[in-house]
Amino acid sequence: MVAVTVSSSVVVVVGAVFLATAVEMVEALTIVLAVGHTRGWRSALEGASVALVSLGVLVAMLGPALARVPLTPLRLVVGGVLLIFGLQWLRKAILRSGGLKERHDEDAKYREVVAAMTSAGASPRRDRIAFVMAFKGVFLEGLEAVVAVLTLGTSAHRLALAVLVAVGAVLVVAVAGAAVARQLTSVPENLMKMGVGILLVSYGTFWTGEGVHVRWPAGDVTLMGLVALYVVVTMALVAMVRREVAGSGRGVPAR
Secondary structure, eight states, X not given: OOXXXXXXXXXXXXXXXXXXXHHXXXXXXXXXXXXXXXXXXXXXXHHHHHHHXXXXXXXXXXXXXXXXXXXXXXXXXXXXXXXXXXXXXXXXHHHHHHTXXXXXXXXXXXXXXXXXXXXXXXXXXXXXXXXXXXXXXXXHHHHHHHHHHHHHHHHTTOHHHHHHHHHHHHHHHHHHHHXXXXXXXXXXXXXXXXXXXXXXXXXXXXXXXXXXXXXXXXXXXXXXXXHHHHHHHHHHHHHHHHHHHHHHXXXXXOO
């Protein structure tokens, strides 16, 4: 029997890619559902399908080129990029959890798209507006997921695994979307974004260190320690923001 070992870095890559892709696809799904219900499913699904194919071509074109870049400078650059993206996601998630920033409301986004589609007038058999709206939503949201897939996958030399995980996340969100139709508020998006932010910052710290030749004491296992550290720091910052909001009354007003 051949023993199969899974390193901590692989676990973190899988988790980060899956969560990042799922978060972006939930937002894209909201737009597609709104367009489909309002203007017709044919054009909405065509636009979403063309966007997914375009993203697939983008990954196929950029993936092999990135795989040939030397590992050390790649990890330094990607580590910095992941730190920037991760800190942005984490900052927004902390502010939302603490009450200083309004939580992302998928139903509100759905209603906004429905209103835009309704104001555009009656829809023909093939609806150009619906096609463009669905294409734009899926492509732009998916592009952020592609960045995560390419950077995480190539830096860990696990591009194929990252792509498979991303495809799996897209399928999971698609199945969930078909099951719930349009009620997406039950998806804990802010919690998912906080998780993604923690994973990206952890990986960004780890790879930036490796890029400048830092010798981590426990090797890849250090990643788990970094994740735990950033979870504790994040929870502390959320608690701090909540205390500040409670003391000053500057929270987001209830709707």
